[in-house]
Amino acid sequence: MEIHIVDDADAGAKVVADLFERTVRGAGESGAVLGLATGSSPVPAYAELIRRHREEGLSFAASRAFLLDEYVGLPVGHEQSYHRFIRDNFTAQVDIDDSAVVSPDGAADDPAAEAAAYDLRLRDAGGVDLQILGIGSNGHIAFNEPGSSLVSRTRVVGLTRSTIEDNSRYFDAPSDVPVRAISQGLGTILEARRIVLTATGEGKAEAVAQLAEGAVSARWPATVLQAHPDVTVVVDEAAASKLELADYYRYSRALERENPLTPQG
Numbered sequence: 001m002e003i004h005i006v007d008d009a010d011a012g013a014k015v016v017a018d019l020f021e022r023t024v025r026g027a028g029e030s031g032a033v034l035g036l037a038t039g040s041s042p043v044p045a046y047a048e049l050i051r052r053h054r055e056e057g058l059s060f061a062a063s064r065a066f067l068l069d070e071y072v073g074l075p076v077g078h079e080q081s082y083h084r085f086i087r088d089n090f091t092a093q094v095d096i097d098d099s100a101v102v103s104p105d106g107a108a109d110d111p112a113a114e115a116a117a118y119d120l121r122l123r124d125a126g127g128v129d130l131q132i133l134g135i136g137s138n139g140h141i142a143f144n145e146p147g148s149s150l151v152s153r154t155r156v157v158g159l160t161r162s163t164i165e166d167n168s169r170y171f172d173a174p175s176d177v178p179v180r181a182i183s184q185g186l187g188t189i190l191e192a193r194r195i196v197l198t199a200t201g202e203g204k205a206e207a208v209a210q211l212a213e214g215a216v217s218a219r220w221p222a223t224v225l226q227a228h229p230d231v232t233v234v235v236d237e238a239a240a241s242k243l244e245l246a247d248y249y250r251y252s253r254a255l256e257r258e259n260p261l262t263p264q265g
C-alpha cells in the first residue's frame, strides 16, 4: 500500500488524476476500464480530470466505466441515483460515451439477479483497470458495511444507520434515503488491477488508520485492501491524523521524489 499524505483535497486530486491519466493514455485505442465511485471524496479528482480533458486534450472516448454501487429503488435518471451523480459530476463533462457508463439498475424487478448479472458484466468487460474508492466513516467501501464477507461478490446489501445518516445530506430527509443498495463485493473490488482510495477530514481518520494499519477484518471492510498488491491511498493531514506510521509514509514518498530508483547499467 502506497500512502500519500497531502496538504489538501486539490493536491490529492492531482495524485489521483495522474493515476487515471496514466491508465487512460496507457490503454490507448483499446480503451481503459475505469471503476468509478460516488460520494464527495472523488469529486475534486473528477474536476481535475475534466480540466485536463478541456485544457490538455485528455480523452476518455475509448474508455468504459463501471460504477461501484447503486441504491435499490432509484431508477437511472433519479436525482439521487448514483448513475445521475456520476454523470453530473464527471462523465457528462468529458468525452466518454454515455452508453459506456454502466451502473447496477437500482430499479430492476429482481435486484438480486441484477447484482449477479452486474458482477458477470464486469468480468466480461475484462475487469477494471483502475478503481477509485472513497471510504465510509465506519470503514465501508462501496456499500460493503462492517460484517461483509471479505470475498463477497456484487449483491444486495442493507445500509447501516450510520451510512444512512452520513448520506442523508443528499436527500430532503433521512427517511428518503433508500435502505438497500446493490454493491460490488469486496472480492469483486479486489479484482481491479489497480486501486486508489481517497479520503479527507477528521471524520475519516479512524477508518483510514484501520485501513492501513489495522488487522484485516470484516469489522473494518476497507482493511481487505491490504491484500491487494497495487493500492494507493491519498489522504489529507486530518484524515491521516491517526496513522501511527505517518512519518514513515512521508519519508517513503520523499525518498521516491528525491532519490528515485533507477536501473543500474
Ligand code: GLP
Binding pocket: 037, 038, 039, 040, 041, 042, 068, 069, 133, 134, 135, 136, 137, 140, 141, 142, 143, 163, 167
Ligand atoms: C457512500 C458510497 C461510498 C463512499 C462513501 C463515502 O456510502 N457508497 O462509495 O465512499 O459514501 O462518501 P463521501 O466521500 O461523501 O464521504
